[in-house]
Amino acid sequence: MSDRLFGTDGVRGQANSYPMTAEMALRLGAAAGRYFRRDGSHGHRVVIGKDTRLSGYMFENALTAGLTSTGMNVFLLGPVPTPAVGVLTPSMRADLGVMISASHNPHHDNGIKLFGPDGFKLSDEAEAEIEALTLAGVEPAQAGNIGRARRIDEGRYRYNERLKASFSSGLRLDGIKVLVDCANGAAYRSAPEVLWELGAEVIPIGVAPNGFNINDKCGSTDTAAAADAVRAHGADLGISLDGDADRVMLIDETGKVADGDQLMALLARRWAKAGRLNDGTLVATVMSNLGLERFLEGHGLKLKRTPVGDRYVVETMRRGGFNLGGEQSGHIVMTDFATTGDGLLAGLHFLAAMVETGQPASALLHSFEPVPQLLKNVRFAAGKAPLEAAEVRAAIGAAERQLDGKGRLLIRKSGTEPLIRVMAECEDDALLAQVVDSVVAAVEAAV
Known part of the structure; x- marks a missing residue:
């Protein structure tokens, strides 16, 4: 223990x-x-x-x-x-x-x-x-x-009002059909209420919690059902939240899923154009795609990376006075409006972009072409320290040498589950699979 x-x-x-x-x-x-x-x-x-x-x-x-x-x-x-x-x-x-x-x-x-x-x-x-x-x-x-x-x-209603106050008073969601997947979690009431009160036609799913079905084949970590529902109902946008609604995945009208990197790219560009992106900087973790970094550089903006975890994103934002940050996994932090990641808040700001530009979600949710990225997880038992094993360190060193100048490798222990996460980025798909699989095999042998 x-x-x-x-x-x-x-x-x-x-x-x-x-x-x-x-x-x-x-x-x-x-x-x-x-x-x-x-x-x-x-x-x-x-x-x-x-x-x-x-x-x-x-x-x-x-x-x-x-x-x-x-x-x-x-x-x-x-x-x-x-x-x-x-x-x-x-x-x-x-x-x-x-x-x-x-x-x-x-x-x-x-x-x-x-x-x-x-x-x-x-x-x-x-x-x-x-x-x-x-x-x-x-x-x-x-x-x-x-x-x-x-x-x-009345706590939920106070929160709902704060969300609506962040949405420009001159905007309404009339005529927009929104599919919202609440993951049978904490936002099962708030999310449909807020969207409906702002004028959207709301199609709610994942709103029947029973104590056991939270995040079960639904929500931001399993978007298949939400994507199918978007297509079936002809929705303009799908908003897929996780169990406590601090992260989000967005789904365009074709059923294609966009992660937090794509949403941050859009918001950073829009905020910079409006003169409201502090120091022209977006804060994101080491997991964010290299394509996001290249996109920002192409628009004269900066990316500041942090360790994985929205708390580290927020700490960096507060120290540097930055006001937009987040994670590829869908935590989007906007400190002008909230103190932590807020999936529904992020979804509302994306809907505002749809209203203001008149463009469909598919035109707004794909700002850059991601560099191929592969992530695999290896579960380990309590008391084990696989990353300290000599064979694992040797495999990591060999993989880094293979990727030198061609991509990047990130190995880390999850802070929330007993998992070793092995992630690499490389435009050579064969090399990408080879280096990830070699490290995964070494970790599996060690555990």
């Missing part, structure tokens, strides 16, 4: 297995409460949102118990998208925001993401302190200082 709790996006794992147990959630809640009540004063608040996983009930109650035991007053939002927690934490003058979600993972996983009073995810340093408190244990508050908990039924 590892004592490490926090990964690249909070605490995550299989429900009822370490570290995602009710006991650990209670301890984490108590530690977070103690961290934000170090001055001993009263009136501290925390907002808690969740997605639609069955285990969300268990973790919501455990976190509430831990937080109230240290004197925090808890406001329970129920099922809301992750970006709603980022919006509502500062809006409700809370000291802490908590989202219970494993994002795009299957239903048997869950996670806990923490947001500071400014609505941004906590820094590595803050998480490290809370982790230490969790493992050490904290003294509860005196009986008279225990916190209270209450449900906030």
Whole structure:
């Protein structure tokens, strides 16, 4: 058992297995409460949102118990998208925001993401302190200082209004048919509501959560059903969200899927033309396609790369004063409007481009030709460290020499699942497959 709790996006794992147990959630809640009540004063608040996983009930109650035991007053939002927690934490003058979600993972996983009073995810340093408190244990508050908990039924509506406020008041979506796949997740109410209220004809799918079907053959990581529905209904656009709605894949009217790189390319060019792209810079991770980088350079714009994880994108944006960033996987971060990735917000801004230009989605969603990219994952057992094996390091070195001057290789351990991700880019398809397969084979042998 590892004592490490926090990964690249909070605490995550299989429900009822370490570290995602009710006991650990209670301890984490108590530690977070103690961290934000170090001055001993009263009136501290925390907002808690969740997605639609069955285990969300268990973790919501455990976190509430831990937080109230240290004197925090808890406001329970129920099922809301992750970006709603980022919006509502500062809006409700809370000291802490908590989202219970494993994002795009299957239903048997869950996670806990923490947001500071400014609505941004906590820094590595803050998480490290809370982790230490969790493992050490904290003294509860005196009986008279225990916190209270209450449900906030209108949280979703407050978030919806913030989304609509980001959409130009002079624009409407009348006459546009939008297929929205909510992945049976946290946006199953918000997404159809917002699109309909802005005038779109809405075709919702993935809006019948039962605790088990979140991200199951639907959503941004499995777009086949949404693409089929776009074609079947003659929709102008498909918006495919993940389980907590912080990422999106867009589908044009022909059923072709575009990833986050294509959406960022469009937004960067439009924002730069309007004079609103800070320092002419887009922030993206090392996973973004080389074609995106070349596209930006061709328009006199810059790409600043970060490690994988939307939190690192946001941290870089904040340090540099940049206002647009994201990930190929569909996290799109627009800090003029939100504190974290917001799939529905990104979809609305793409719809605004459709309205303003009069062009179909197919003309807007394919700004550049991607350099061929191949990604394969290798699952490994707990306690293994395959990237430290000599044969794996040798295979990586050989692959890098083969790609020298022809492409690039990226090997990394996932921060959310026990996976080694092997990715390469190269315009020679045969060489691309050869180098990826050689590294994958070495990793598989090591595990």
